[in-house]
Amino acid sequence: MADAVGWKRNLRKQLRQRNRVECEYFKELINNHNKIFEGVDSMRTQNVALQIQVERLKQENLDLNLKSETSSSGNGGGGKASNEKIQSLEQKLFKLQEELTEMHRRKGENAQQLIDVSHELQEKEKLLTSKDTKLTETLFQLDSLRNEMKHLEDSIIEKETAYQLLRDEHQALQLACTSAEEKLRVAKEENTELITRWMELKGKQAEFLNFDNEEYHKKQRAKLKQDLKEAAETHVDIKQPKIRPQRSGSQSMQICYQAIIPTHAHYKFDAHDGEVNAVRFTLSGRICATGGADRKIKLWEYGNGQLILKGSLMGSNAGVMCVDFDSQEHHVLGASNDFASRVWSIADHRLRHTLTGHSGKVLAAKFFGDASKVVSGSHDRTLKVWDLRSKACIRTIFAGSSCNDLVTSEAAGSTIISGHFDKKVRFFDTRSDTCGNEITLQGRVTSLDLSPDRTMLLSSTREDSLKVIDLRMNQVISTCCADGFHVGNDYSRAVFSPDGQYTLAGSQDGSVFIWNTATGKLETRLMKEHHSSVVAVAWQPSGAMVISCDRTKKAILWSDI
Amino acid sequence: MADGVDDQSTPVEKDEPQSPGPSSPVPSEKKKIDLLLKAAGDAPIMKKKKWAVDPSKKIGWVMEFIRKYIKCEPNQSLFLYVNQSFSPAPDQEIGNVFECFGSDGKLILHYCKSQAWG
Amino acid sequence: MADDREVLREVWEGRLPVAFSLSSDEVSVMEQPEPYYLLVPRQSYLTLVTDKVQKHFKTYTDPDKVGEVWFEYEGQPLKWHIPIGVLFDLYSFSSTLPWKITLHFQNFPDEELLGCRSKEAIESHFMACVKEADCLKHRSQVINGMQKKDHKQLWMGLQNDKFDQFWAINRRLMEHTGDEPFRNIPFRIYQVDKSYIQSLFRPVTDDGEPLTLGDLLKENLPDIIPKIDACVTQVIIQGVEPPLDTPIQWLSEHLSHPDNFLHICVLHETDDR
Numbered sequence: 001m002a003d004a005v006g007w008k009r010n011l012r013k014q015l016r017q018r019n020r021v022e023c024e025y026f027k028e029l030i031n032n033h034n035k036i037f038e039g040v041d042s043m044r045t046q047n048v049a050l051q052i053q054v055e056r057l058k059q060e061n062l063d064l065n066l067k068s069e070t071s072s073s074g075n076g077g078g079g080k081a082s083n084e085k086i087q088s089l090e091q092k093l094f095k096l097q098e099e100l101t102e103m104h105r106r107k108g109e110n111a112q113q114l115i116d117v118s119h120e121l122q123e124k125e126k127l128l129t130s131k132d133t134k135l136t137e138t139l140f141q142l143d144s145l146r147n148e149m150k151h152l153e154d155s156i157i158e159k160e161t162a163y164q165l166l167r168d169e170h171q172a173l174q175l176a177c178t179s180a181e182e183k184l185r186v187a188k189e190e191n192t193e194l195i196t197r198w199m200e201l202k203g204k205q206a207e208f209l210n211f212d213n214e215e216y217h218k219k220q221r222a223k224l225k226q227d228l229k230e231a232a233e234t235h236v237d238i239k240q241p242k243i244r245p246q247r248s249g250s251q252s253m254q255i256c257y258q259a260i261i262p263t264h265a266h267y268k269f270d271a272h273d274g275e276v277n278a279v280r281f282t283l284s285g286r287i288c289a290t291g292g293a294d295r296k297i298k299l300w301e302y303g304n305g306q307l308i309l310k311g312s313l314m315g316s317n318a319g320v321m322c323v324d325f326d327s328q329e330h331h332v333l334g335a336s337n338d339f340a341s342r343v344w345s346i347a348d349h350r351l352r353h354t355l356t357g358h359s360g361k362v363l364a365a366k367f368f369g370d371a372s373k374v375v376s377g378s379h380d381r382t383l384k385v386w387d388l389r390s391k392a393c394i395r396t397i398f399a400g401s402s403c404n405d406l407v408t409s410e411a412a413g414s415t416i417i418s419g420h421f422d423k424k425v426r427f428f429d430t431r432s433d434t435c436g437n438e439i440t441l442q443g444r445v446t447s448l449d450l451s452p453d454r455t456m457l458l459s460s461t462r463e464d465s466l467k468v469i470d471l472r473m474n475q476v477i478s479t480c481c482a483d484g485f486h487v488g489n490d491y492s493r494a495v496f497s498p499d500g501q502y503t504l505a506g507s508q509d510g511s512v513f514i515w516n517t518a519t520g521k522l523e524t525r526l527m528k529e530h531h532s533s534v535v536a537v538a539w540q541p542s543g544a545m546v547i548s549c550d551r552t553k554k555a556i557l558w559s560d561i
Numbered sequence: 562m563a564d565g566v567d568d569q570s571t572p573v574e575k576d577e578p579q580s581p582g583p584s585s586p587v588p589s590e591k592k593k594i595d596l597l598l599k600a601a602g603d604a605p606i607m608k609k610k611k612w613a614v615d616p617s618k619k620i621g622w623v624m625e626f627i628r629k630y631i632k633c634e635p636n637q638s639l640f641l642y643v644n645q646s647f648s649p650a651p652d653q654e655i656g657n658v659f660e661c662f663g664s665d666g667k668l669i670l671h672y673c674k675s676q677a678w679g
Numbered sequence: 680m681a682d683d684r685e686v687l688r689e690v691w692e693g694r695l696p697v698a699f700s701l702s703s704d705e706v707s708v709m710e711q712p713e714p715y716y717l718l719v720p721r722q723s724y725l726t727l728v729t730d731k732v733q734k735h736f737k738t739y740t741d742p743d744k745v746g747e748v749w750f751e752y753e754g755q756p757l758k759w760h761i762p763i764g765v766l767f768d769l770y771s772f773s774s775t776l777p778w779k780i781t782l783h784f785q786n787f788p789d790e791e792l793l794g795c796r797s798k799e800a801i802e803s804h805f806m807a808c809v810k811e812a813d814c815l816k817h818r819s820q821v822i823n824g825m826q827k828k829d830h831k832q833l834w835m836g837l838q839n840d841k842f843d844q845f846w847a848i849n850r851r852l853m854e855h856t857g858d859e860p861f862r863n864i865p866f867r868i869y870q871v872d873k874s875y876i877q878s879l880f881r882p883v884t885d886d887g888e889p890l891t892l893g894d895l896l897k898e899n900l901p902d903i904i905p906k907i908d909a910c911v912t913q914v915i916i917q918g919v920e921p922p923l924d925t926p927i928q929w930l931s932e933h934l935s936h937p938d939n940f941l942h943i944c945v946l947h948e949t950d951d952r
Binding site: 006007008010011012014015016017018019021022023025026027029030031033034037 | 685689690693715716718735919922924
């Protein structure tokens with residue numbers, strides 16, 4: 001235990017020693033020092049205070065000394081005499097002092113007066129200056145008002161002149177107006193007169209036309225009789241493609257004995273801005289018409305191995321879907337997406353007839369009969385027959401489905417054959433109201449074409465094949481299809497060759513296919529010229545050339561040369 | 562500190578006979594200390610938080626460094642905390658602080674611009 | 680236990696006689712002012728107890744050049760944030776008393792000293808030390824358990840030199856529950872011209888045997904024991920040389936400064952001593 005606390009005892013001893021040495025020895029000393037220090041400090045401040053006091057006392061002392069000196073200086077002489085003298089002197093002094101005060105008073109009054117006067121003066125001056133400033137201000141105002149007045153006067157004059165000018169103008173205009181009204185009245189009168197004249201002429205024309213028609217019918221009947229008679233008499237079996245007797249009048253009809261299968265793109269050109277929807281040659285093969293999405297029909301003439309633009313037929317308000325020529329090659333017919341069909345004359349490119357009445361796009365239209373009638377097939381699921389002489393729709397056939405194409409066959413007894421969206425080919429007889437027949441195919445029918453001998457019907461369908469139908473048996477006798485052949489549109493067209501030996505159609509991939517009609521064998525595939533879906537094709541009536549049109553402006557003439 | 566002493570024990574003892582004067586561990590090639598500086602309160606954080614610092618550097622030096630790094634004006638106050646509880650003395654060596662309060666091989670210091678702890 | 684409290688009081692009562700004088704370069708009046716003698720508490724800080732001294736000397740120097748005050752002993756600037764007793768033991772232990780300190784109002788050595796603009800700076804430094812110490816001793820649990828007013832009372836006790844006021848609170852910081860000693864001893868070892876050493880030191884061995892001052896010194900300065908035995912090195916705490924077998928836990932509890940650190944000065948005998 002003692003050992004354990006050895007260090008503690010040691011420490012306590014050391015601490016005590018420390019405090020004794022460091023603190024206790026000095027404690028008193030430093031306390032005293034501090035006391036003395038404080039004493040000195042307080043002494044010092046006391047000292048300063050005392051010094052200040054001393055200074056003050058010294059000052060006071062000095063003042064007192066001065067005072068006493070002045071007072072003691074008078075106490076120089078003695079005696080009564082001096083006293084009296086002093087008294088008199090004092091009196092004098094008193095008087096003088098009084099005088100002095102009086103003077104001072106007066107001086108003060110004077111000064112006061114002076115001050116008052118100068119004050120007044122100052123005030124007056126102030127008033128004056130203020131008046132002056134007011135005056136200048138008013139003058140300035142006057143000036144500015146005058147200026148303003150002048151300005152206003154000027155503007156009034158200006159306004160007056162402007163007003164005069166306007167009145168003159170107004171009068172002149174009124175005069176012009178009355179004269180114009182007069183002119184209008186005259187023009188109206190003229191107009192009514194012209195209209196009556198025109199109506200008269202129209203009536204006359206109609207009469208004439210009726211007469212002409214009758215004549216024509218008579219002639220036709222006579223001719224028919226004649227023909228029948230001849231036919232009864234002679235037994236000639238003609239193998240070559242038949243030419244419709246009605247069209248015997250057509251100029252320089254080309255007769256094709258052997259169609260040639262083309263091998264090359266012979267001539268390429270941009271037919272329209274946009275899709276080229278329809279193409280057709282005249283029977284003579286001289287002229288070709290194309291219809292496009294650019295709302296135009298273009299007429300082309302063949303020469304020197306190329307097609308030369310003869311003219312553009314305007315008037316359609318939407319894309320042209322189908323074109324047809326009449327047998328005399330006088331007119332061209334166009335079916336349009338604007339629900340109308342139109343007839344132009346080829347000679348002067350003028351729009352002759354506009355046939356409106358369909359409530360949907362017209363997808364096909366053909367001349368019919370002796371080119372005085374037109375039949376059109378529309379998306380509104382009707383076919384309409386139009387008489388161009390009366391410019392009226394003479395019959396509406398409710399086909400039951402959107403019509404994509406149609407053909408007419410006089411040989412088959414004025415039959416209209418239409419191809420429809422519901423995969424059916426329908427036959428209508430124009431002479432009876434009944435719907436004759438219908439054939440159902442495997443796909444939507446996109447086009448129809450008759451063989452030159454009118455015994456076969458070529459129909460193209462969306463199931464990517466062409467069907468050849470024997471019209472006598474109403475049977476499909478061959479099917480043309482091929483790898484890569486796709487019918488691109490609901491209005492893609494396919495045609496027979498002029499000799500009926502081949503069928504021709506364009507495909508979605510831009511190639512053009514030619515098959516053998518009888519066997520359905522692919523004869524050739526013309527590729528790599530079109531870069532988009534081929535819509536329409538036509539075979540030149542001489543059989544030597546084929547034309548195809550695609551969805552991007554292009555038309556190509558193919559031949560074997 | 563114990564490791565450091567072990568490393569240098571040999572040279573120190575060798576010196577002793579010649580010069581009996583003060584001969585403490587020579588701070589020559591000491592390993593640098595990983596310092597992790599974290600912002601607290603409203604102080605902006607530092608992009609680089611981890612710094613290797615010479616153990617003989619003083620806390621005051623670190624404070625100056627932070628001031629410069631976060632652009633703290635000299636008239637603004639900056640506080641540094643160990644263990645989120647007390648401010649180390651500015652003349653303290655980082656080595657000492659690390660020795661006493663470091664953990665996981667690094668020393669975490671929090672700094673802030675207003676007094677955060679105590 | 681009563682004599683232990685006696686030790687605490689003896690330690691607290693430690694005063695140093697200091698003769699403050701104004702640096703002769705900074706005297707702006709004709710005659711050098713007399714030195715100002717003061718008994719300063721060993722536990723306190725220079726800037727905390729020298730208001731009167733500063734006020735006294737300010738009248739003798741050019742008021743335009745008065746900057747922050749700093750102290751110097753024989754050319755050695757004195758750090759205000761180290762307790763006065765430690766500064767004395769470290770720099771002038773065996774010199775004659777009173778301790779002569781020079782006062783400066785100009786050319787503050789920013790490189791060596793910390794600025795001390797107000798009493799709050801001293802207070803916050805003091806509290807930081809107390810917190811650091813408690814962090815070492817109790818993982819901050821005691822100091823964090825205290826209220827703000829307890830912190831204030833600690834500080835006011837030191838500032839006003841009130842032993843009872845201070846120890847009423849400090850007792851809780853120095854307590855160790857039962858036989859459980861401090862986790863680590865908060866100590867700092869000072870040597871002239873070196874930074875101080877601070878490290879972790881547990882007051883008992885793994886077997887629970889109490890360790891002594893000698894063990895602590897051996898751990899931090901391995902070659903010190905033979906030097907002490909040869910009387911070339913002195914170990915001073917609170918102005919005394921504790922025996923090396925003093926248990927370190929007891930030393931920490933009784934001879935620590937108010938900042939709760941055990942400040943140990945290691946003095947090496949130099950040729951001129």
